[in-house]
Amino acid sequence: MNIIPPRTGTAFILKKGERLKVYDIQGEQVSDFICFNEHNPKEYLSSGRTIDYEETIFLTKGNKFYSNQSNVMFIMEEDTVGRHDFLLTPCSADTFRIIYGDKNPHRGCFGNLSEALAPYGITPDQIPICFNIFMNVSVDGQSGKVGVHPPLSKANDYVIIEAQMDLIVGMTACSAEMSNNYSFKPIGYERLNQS
Amino acid sequence: MNIIPPRTGTAFILKKGERLKVYDIQGEQVSDFICFNEHNPKEYLSSGRTIDYEETIFLTKGNKFYSNQSNVMFIMEEDTVGRHDFLLTPCSADTFRIIYGDKNPHRGCFGNLSEALAPYGITPDQIPICFNIFMNVSVDGQSGKVGVHPPLSKANDYVIIEAQMDLIVGMTACSAEMSNNYSFKPIGYERLNQS
Numbered sequence: 001m002n003i004i005p006p007r008t009g010t011a012f013i014l015k016k017g018e019r020l021k022v023y024d025i026q027g028e029q030v031s032d033f034i035c036f037n038e039h040n041p042k043e044y045l046s047s048g049r050t051i052d053y054e055e056t057i058f059l060t061k062g063n064k065f066y067s068n069q070s071n072v073m074f075i076m077e078e079d080t081v082g083r084h085d086f087l088l089t090p091c092s093a094d095t096f097r098i099i100y101g102d103k104n105p106h107r108g109c110f111g112n113l114s115e116a117l118a119p120y121g122i123t124p125d126q127i128p129i130c131f132n133i134f135m136n137v138s139v140d141g142q143s144g145k146v147g148v149h150p151p152l153s154k155a156n157d158y159v160i161i162e163a164q165m166d167l168i169v170g171m172t173a174c175s176a177e178m179s180n181n182y183s184f185k186p187i188g189y190e191r192l193n194q195s
Numbered sequence: 196m197n198i199i200p201p202r203t204g205t206a207f208i209l210k211k212g213e214r215l216k217v218y219d220i221q222g223e224q225v226s227d228f229i230c231f232n233e234h235n236p237k238e239y240l241s242s243g244r245t246i247d248y249e250e251t252i253f254l255t256k257g258n259k260f261y262s263n264q265s266n267v268m269f270i271m272e273e274d275t276v277g278r279h280d281f282l283l284t285p286c287s288a289d290t291f292r293i294i295y296g297d298k299n300p301h302r303g304c305f306g307n308l309s310e311a312l313a314p315y316g317i318t319p320d321q322i323p324i325c326f327n328i329f330m331n332v333s334v335d336g337q338s339g340k341v342g343v344h345p346p347l348s349k350a351n352d353y354v355i356i357e358a359q360m361d362l363i364v365g366m367t368a369c370s371a372e373m374s375n376n377y378s379f380k381p382i383g384y385e386r387l388n389q390s
Contacts (some may be wrong), residue, residue, distance in 0.1 A: 007299030012211040044279030048242070048324035051341055053293055056284070058339030068320060087252070087282070089243030096266030098248055099223030125263060128323065129243035146246055 004031070006184035009112030009172035012122060013038060014191070019077065019162045020169070023188035024134050024153040031187040032090045032109040032130040034117075035073055038166040041122055043067045047086045047129040057139065059086055065131065065161075078160040080151045083167035085135035087146065090127065091176035100177065109172040120133060120168045127170075133159055135179055150181035160192065199226070201379035204307030204367035206315060207232060209358045209386070214272065216355045217366070218327050218383035219348040226382040227285045227304040227325040228314075229304045231267055233361035236317055238262045242324040252334065254281055260326065261354075268362060273355040278347045280330035282341065285322065286371035295372065304367040315363045322365075326328035328354055330374055343374035355387065 001023065004010055014020055022031055037043035039073070049066040051057055059065065060081040064072045089095075090113060095107030107114075110179055113122040134153040173187040174180055196218065199205055209215055211228070217226055232238035232357030244261040246252055254260065256274040259267045284290075302309075309319040330371040334341055368382040369375055383385060 042318075042320040044286060046324075048282065049289075052290065055341050056339040057334055057341060068284070068323075070287065070293065072325060087243065088247045089241060089263070092265065094244075095247065098265065123237075125237040128263075129241075130199050139336050139339075140253055141334050144334075146249040146250050180232045 001100060001188045001190045004171060004173040004187040004189070005171050006186055007106065009109065009116045011116035011168065011170045014163045014167045014169045016163050016166050019160055019192040021158055021160045021190050022133055022171070022194055023156065023158045024190045025155065026185045027153055027155040027157065027187040028151045028181045029153070030135040030151060030188060031133040032113065032172045032174055033133050034113060034127060034130045035068050035167040036122060036168045038168050041126065041168060043069045044126065044128055045072070045073055045131060051086060057086060058085060059131070067087070072145065072164045074161045076159060076161050079155045081134060081159070081191065083136050083152045084135040085132040087137055088129065088132060090130050091174065091179070095171065095176065106175050108175045110188045112172050112175070115171045117168070117170045122166065140156070140192040148178045196383045196385045199280065199366060199368040199382040199384070201368050201381055202301065202353040202370040204304060204365060204379040206311035206313045206363065206365045208362050209362045209379045210316055211358050211360050214355055214357045214387040215364070216385050216387055218351050218353045219329055219346070219349065220350065221380045222348055222352065222383060223346045224348070224380040225346060225374045226328040227257040227367045227369055228328050229308060229309065229322060229325045229365045230362040231317060233363050236315065236363060238264045238266070239321065239323055240268055240326060246281060252281060254279060254326070269358050271354060271356050273353070275352045276329060276354070277331050278331050279345045280327040280332040281324065283324065283327060285325050285367070286369065286374070294388045301370050303370045307370070308334045308365045312363070312365045313348065317363065343373045365390065
């Protein structure tokens with residue numbers, strides 16, 4: 001198993017047909033996940049297309065995840081938690097400044113993804129809304145109010161996705177206090193054999 | 196007042212401090228709205244940043260709308276309806292193929308925005324989730340299920356926004372059956388004096 005240390009990120013290639021297992025090693029830890037078409041990085045994971053076609057904001061086992069070009073990028077095969085977020089953008093220095101009032105803010109998942117994805121030619125402005133694995137965001141259907149709560153994931157919970165095209169993947173161990181119940185923990189991941 | 200005919204789109208510059216009034220002329224008609232920083236089109240309206248900072252999926256009077264770079268692009272000053280969508284991407288030929296099963300699909304708001312924004316150097320892959328004015332999308336907070344319903348807007352309902360930076364604006368009279376209670380109507384807009 002590969003480890004993403006607390007408040008850091010990584011990037012790698014996941015080929016079509018490969019499966020990726022993402023672990024919450026200690027529990028209550030979010031991983032911001034984003035992907036791009038390896039052969040055309042202008043094609044990226046789209047929350048708007050996915051929520052539209054799958055007709056839910058809570059994606060889980062069996063759901064397809066679409067690109068901005070309406071192609072399926074991956075399918076979720078297993079999910080021991082059942083609650084992830086696909087509404088919010090990665091935490092960033094601006095997030096910490098605007099929401100937390102930090103004067104010397106951490107660069108957040110956005111900064112970590114920017115650095116990890118740079119070798120693949122992805123610029124910061126190309127990083128869209130991520131699929132925030134294990135993140136627990138509530139929506140009040142009447143008022144629209146959004147709340148960020150401790151993840152429902154416990155130690156060793158996981159998801160498995162299967163790539164439907166060759167992907168550049170960016171992933172983090174999330175850096176935002178509220179999203180991770182105020183402690184920063186690692187995230188684990190490994191490639192599984194092709195299904 | 197300028198008119199956007201049914202199932203078409205337009206684009207124009209809205210300078211900092213200018214106010215834009217968007218009318219639902221006949222009622223129950225959606226307008227997909229997107230904007231970019233005129234001086235750096237890689238900076239664009241971000242649903243993820245806006246929902247995060249404003250803590251709601253239902254944006255209305257008083258809400259600030261943020262870019263992917265966490266700058267305020269515009270503020271909503273008036274809103275006679277109070278229900279708009281910021282979750283879903285513009286309808287497209289793929290939408291009509293995937294959701295409606297159309298064999299010769301209309302190009303939708305995505306195609307209309309792509310054509311209208313091309314003279315400003317915006318490519319189709321740069322069109323993100325739009326702010327869908329007057330669109331009525333419900334979210335079940337328990338299941339996450341998303342539903343598309345007839346707009347709550349009646350004839351002559353409107354919103355007014357004020358630009359906080361020089362903007363390239365793209366707007367449509369939406370082309371999707373479900374979003375507009377199965378009839379395609381025009382959208383009106385006009386610039387107001389600076390506030």
